[in-house]
Amino acid sequence: MESINTKLSSLPSVEKLLKTDVLSQLVGEVGHESVKNEIRRKLSYIRSSVSENNESVISQLSSPSFSGDLISSIKAAVLEQFSSSMISVVNLTGTVVHTNLGRASLPVEAIAAMAEAAAHPCNLEYNLETGKRGDRDSHLEKVLCELTGAEAVTVVNNNAAAVLLVLNTLAQNKEVIISRGELVEIGGAFRIPDVMKSAGSILREIGTTNRTHLRDYESALNEKTGLLMKVHTSNYEIRGFTNSVGESDLAQLAKKKEIPFVSDLGSGSLVDLAQYGLPDEPTVQETLLSGADLVTFSGDKLLGGPQAGIIVGRRDLIEKIKANPLKRALRIDKITLAALLQVLYLYKDPHRINERLPLLADLTRPVKEIEALSKEILPLMQSHLAGLAEVSVCNCKSQIGSGALPLDLMESRALSIIPVSSNGGTDKALRNLAARFRSLPRPIIGRISDGKFLLDLRCLRDTKEFLEQVKLLDLKGL
Ligand SMILES: *Cc1c(COP(=O)(O)O)cnc(C)c1O
Numbered sequence: 068m069e070s071i072n073t074k075l076s077s078l079p080s081v082e083k084l085l086k087t088d089v090l091s092q093l094v095g096e097v098g099h100e101s102v103k104n105e106i107r108r109k110l111s112y113i114r115s116s117v118s119e120n121n122e123s124v125i126s127q128l129s130s131p132s133f134s135g136d137l138i139s140s141i142k143a144a145v146l147e148q149f150s151s152s153m154i155s156v157v158n159l160t161g162t163v164v165h166t167n168l169g170r171a172s173l174p175v176e177a178i179a180a181m182a183e184a185a186a187h188p189c190n191l192e193y194n195l196e197t198g199k200r201g202d203r204d205s206h207l208e209k210v211l212c213e214l215t216g217a218e219a220v221t222v223v224n225n226n227a228a229a230v231l232l233v234l235n236t237l238a239q240n241k242e243v244i245i246s247r248g249e250l251v252e253i254g255g256a257f258r259i260p261d262v263m264k265s266a267g268s269i270l271r272e273i274g275t276t277n278r279t280h281l282r283d284y285e286s287a288l289n290e291k292t293g294l295l296m297k298v299h300t301s302n303y304e305i306r307g308f309t310n311s312v313g314e315s316d317l318a319q320l321a322k323k324k325e326i327p328f329v330s331d332l333g334s335g336s337l338v339d340l341a342q343y344g345l346p347d348e349p350t351v352q353e354t355l356l357s358g359a360d361l362v363t364f365s366g367d368k369l370l371g372g373p374q375a376g377i378i379v380g381r382r383d384l385i386e387k388i389k390a391n392p393l394k395r396a397l398r399i400d401k402i403t404l405a406a407l408l409q410v411l412y413l414y415k416d417p418h419r420i421n422e423r424l425p426l427l428a429d430l431t432r433p434v435k436e437i438e439a440l441s442k443e444i445l446p447l448m449q450s451h452l453a454g455l456a457e458v459s460v461c462n463c464k465s466q467i468g469s470g471a472l473p474l475d476l477m478e479s480r481a482l483s484i485i486p487v488s489s490n491g492g493t494d495k496a497l498r499n500l501a502a503r504f505r506s507l508p509r510p511i512i513g514r515i516s517d518g519k520f521l522l523d524l525r526c527l528r529d530t531k532e533f534l535e536q537v538k539l540l541d542l543k544g545l
Pocket residue numbers: 225226227228230253257298299300301302331332333334364365366367375376469470
């Protein structure tokens with residue numbers, strides 16, 4: 068015990084540690100506070116471990132490398148505090164617009180505009196002609212009206228906010244008529260009935276799950292009706308004996324009764340996706356043409372831009388929405404606005420949009436190209452993982468994701484990886500394998516399907532980096 072006490076009393080002081088080369092340099096990088104606090108934490112841990120007779124800490128104290136180890140562990144702990152927990156990953160899940168992985172990657176033009184908006188003051192809400200207060204929506208109005216044919220626009224934080232704001236503005240304490248077939252839930256927290264409640268609207272559901280007719284809307288209309296709503300059933304499809312009422316019929320009915328007709332498109336594409344061999348999705352333009360008074364859609368689903376909620380349509384309604392105090396709470400920030408503007412400018416040249424917008428480039432990537440990529444990396448993967456896992460190329464289907472066109476899958480190619488040793492059962496081995504890919508410095512995210520770990524190559528762009536990461540894989544004890 069004596070000797071331990073002696074050792075404890077000979078622990079370096081906080082001041083002494085701060086003066087070491089390594090830690091004083093670290094202070095220069097991250098400041099005095101963090102390093103000092105970490106030193107205190109470490110020293111007090113050592114003291115309390117010793118008083119609790121923690122064998123391993125006690126033996127470390129006697130080690131000749133103790134002081135060096137202590138300093139490096141303090142440095143590592145401090146640097147860890149400064150590393151972001153949000154890091155880039157490689158999305159090989161086969162779901163292109165992956166909400167949990169941050170949806171669309173942005174084009175270079177948008178990234179440059181974000182950096183510019185972040186670095187400097189700008190005329191976000193400032194009219195340079197008059198020197199007076201301006202309107203942040205004005206920056207997007209021209210291009211969005213041109214692209215969609217709408218009279219006016221306003222933009223908020225995301226599409227959930229857009230729907231909330233529209234309902235709260237036009238139908239607070241009023242009934243909103245909607246078909247039972249369209250009471251959708253979009254990923255966890257966004258459910259149409261709940262959003263209605265939060266907006267203060269009264270849900271008036273009509274028809275049945277599979278069939279809703281125009282007469283259902285007609286007979287539900289009354290003096291308490293605030294608006295007619297149609298929600299694009301983004302993430303599921305009702306098939307078989309079905310009927311729903313089209314946009315133009317609903318628009319006519321709403322017009323006759325002098326109430327607004329709102330269509331929540333969810334994904335809301337601005338171009339006809341069929342021209343790129345992708346499945347058909349109603350465009351914002353078509354929906355407005357068929358008579359919708361307002362259309363809401365996301366900035367970061369099929370549009371391929373930053374997270375945003377876009378509301379386009381009749382000017383008088385948009386003015387009301389902009390005057391709602393909630394608009395202020397839900398408004399878009401300047402950095403997102405700068406990015407969105409550049410993405411919309413790319414749509415002014417629709418013929419090249421699928422080359423210039425990363426999302427559309429991934430969605431329209433020819434299967435031949437994906438196949439060639441798979442053949443290029445297969446032998447390298449096989450040799451990296453030799454003896455540990457069997458690697459082959461298989462056909463697979465990618466999906467758009469985020470609820471867009473859920474049943475339409477795109478032909479693709481994947482690396483199929485099966486661990487050779489199946490310690491504790493194949494399932495466990497596969498889950499372990501997936502976890503090892505996820506724990507790389509740049510995590511590679513795949514999916515497990517049919518007893519294989521699949522890496523869908525549709526969204527793989529940086530092959531060199533991918534292979535470098537694979538070299539770092541630790542597959543021991545799988
Ligand atoms: C995705 C979606 C939303 C929510 O949009 P976010 O941009 O995720 O907030 C709302 N309505 C529909 C129909 C959707 O598909």
